Amino acid sequence: MAQVEQSLRGRKILLIVGGGIAAYKALDLVRRLRERGAQVRAVLTPAGREFVTPLSLASLSGQPVHESLFSLTDETEMGHIELSRSADLVVVAPATADLMAKAANGLANDLASTLLLATDKKVLMAPAMNVRMWLHPATLRNVAQLRADGVLFAGPADGEMACGEFGPGRMSEPLEIVAAVEQALAGETRIPLPGDAATNSSLLKGRRVVITSGPTHEPIDPVRYIANRSSGRQGHAIALAAARAGAHVTLISGPVSIPDPAGVEMRKVETARDMLAAVDAALPADIFIGAAAVADWRVEGAADRKIKKTAAASPSLTLTENPDILAHVAAGTANRPSLVVGFAAETDHLLDHARAKLARKGCDLIVANDVGTGTGVMGGTSNTVHLVSRDGVESWPLLDKDEVARRLVERCAMLLAGSGST
Numbered sequence: 001m002a003q004v005e006q007s008l009r010g011r012k013i014l015l016i017v018g019g020g021i022a023a024y025k026a027l028d029l030v031r032r033l034r035e036r037g038a039q040v041r042a043v044l045t046p047a048g049r050e051f052v053t054p055l056s057l058a059s060l061s062g063q064p065v066h067e068s069l070f071s072l073t074d075e076t077e078m079g080h081i082e083l084s085r086s087a088d089l090v091v092v093a094p095a096t097a098d099l100m101a102k103a104a105n106g107l108a109n110d111l112a113s114t115l116l117l118a119t120d121k122k123v124l125m126a127p128a129m130n131v132r133m134w135l136h137p138a139t140l141r142n143v144a145q146l147r148a149d150g151v152l153f154a155g156p157a158d159g160e161m162a163c164g165e166f167g168p169g170r171m172s173e174p175l176e177i178v179a180a181v182e183q184a185l186a187g188e189t190r191i192p193l194p195g196d197a198a199t200n201s202s203l204l205k206g207r208r209v210v211i212t213s214g215p216t217h218e219p220i221d222p223v224r225y226i227a228n229r230s231s232g233r234q235g236h237a238i239a240l241a242a243a244r245a246g247a248h249v250t251l252i253s254g255p256v257s258i259p260d261p262a263g264v265e266m267r268k269v270e271t272a273r274d275m276l277a278a279v280d281a282a283l284p285a286d287i288f289i290g291a292a293a294v295a296d297w298r299v300e301g302a303a304d305r306k307i308k309k310t311a312a313a314s315p316s317l318t319l320t321e322n323p324d325i326l327a328h329v330a331a332g333t334a335n336r337p338s339l340v341v342g343f344a345a346e347t348d349h350l351l352d353h354a355r356a357k358l359a360r361k362g363c364d365l366i367v368a369n370d371v372g373t374g375t376g377v378m379g380g381t382s383n384t385v386h387l388v389s390r391d392g393v394e395s396w397p398l399l400d401k402d403e404v405a406r407r408l409v410e411r412c413a414m415l416l417a418g419s420g421s422t
């Protein structure tokens, strides 16, 4: 037999085996992890015991198998805190809908859930369940919560299931889980789900999404205008990610110098008022995302001829407020999209301003980013964002704008599924 590379030499894995027909694959997973040099300690849930025996897990792992919270309470032996922390990585395979729901909600009423709550290590889950259970809004909510909490996922895969149905929900193969373990231990903070927008063209299938992007230009006279530094990169990237996720996308963009994203319906506008009219014409939609840096003011009574320099005095400009497109869409009664997302570009007190904007504009989610001097966000290619909703704040690490877009689209799809909108 060919020698297997010792890619996991000395790494300690705590493997939680949940109940499901896929539990038999956990036995092979133990073998694959060990042949790469990992030490594996297994925890078997009562439901898991219905599918594999503690004896087979113990024989393959070469370690005692833990099954009950209360048999561990004698802390002289190995308490649950130590069990959960002595590992380098906690792997849950199969991760059942029930285990995921418990972990997403912080329940700790048995050994597996207690370990998941007590651990200070990364957790990698390999879900396995019926396709309808996987696509149920409750599970989607739990997955979103777990990902927000930093849990990594391997799979599930698409395919025929033991129950005879077809679709996502099948546990990944042991070698795929091994690859995810290696990625997790190498410091990956995110392993794409098969349901991710980049790989799944049905996440927003049948949904209509309207997005604004870029700056607006507010004329002073026919040759001069007021503008801002927005490049349109973030809004355009979101439009592309939403189109790739199967949505019908209308992208309403102010003047930008980047190419139109593929597969979206473009509407090109100049001023805030043009943008508002184009948004109204594009509604109704399931999702509205206001990523444009709409000019707050326009010049009152812009000249229709070029203003000439005169010896007398410099011209003075009187500014008047532009309509707030985001607030207008969020306030829409008949036409309000199920999900209204705004951006908050701030240079100080980022989260306070973002929370205030969420309330003031009546939207469901604010993507807040710091555009202060030196951040390079305006016009740049990467972004550190915080998602602010009524449920709290979720901060993402520095990501390129394409990745922010992909994650945001995925999050919108989950929120839409969770809102019960069909």
Ligand code: CTP
Pocket: 212, 272, 290, 291, 292, 293, 294, 295, 296, 322, 323, 324, 325, 326, 327, 341, 342, 343, 344, 345, 346, 357
């Ligand atoms: N927005 C909008 N119409 C406007 C102004 C802003 O639709 N006239 C939207 C932007 O697309 C963004 C959000 O509102 O999604 C917040 O934009 P931002 O410029 O950060 O906020 P302002 O409302 O302009 O508030 P301020 O400039 O005081 O921070």
